[in-house]
Amino acid sequence: MASIRKEIQTNASADAAWSALRDVGALHTRLVPGFVVNTELEPGARVVTFGNGMVVREVIVDLNEAERRVAWSATGGRLSHHNASAQVLVNGDCHTKVVWIADLLPDDMRDPIEQMMEQGMAVMKATLDRTS
DSSP states (O other): OOOEEEEEEEESSSHHHHHHHHTTTTTIIIOOBBBBEEEEEEETEEEEEETTTTTEEEEEEETTTTEEEEEEEOTTTTBBBEEEEEEHHHHETSSEEEEEEEEESSSHHHHHHHHHHHHHHHHHHHHHHHHO
């Protein structure tokens, strides 16, 4: 199973970053605009349309206020398994860090998913930094 971990540091406060991350239906407006161009909520899930045209249904597994963590899963296309989470953390130096982890199968999907995560994190950093 491929496991990918990406992280950014942002100038945004942890509260501001969590507010954007926890708004699971507003990826396209509050967190990663352009990388995601539309998000539609369904009961327990969201349908995400990425800027590259890919559409994915993601089941929201957990939204943990105390841990500032969202977890979701998705299958379909070439993926037989995908589980991911994103979490807002405060570093010891009072900076805000966002960590995104994805576990997926098959292993040969690692590179394309990792490239998408790198793009998404770059957009997320720029978006959150603008809100600070």
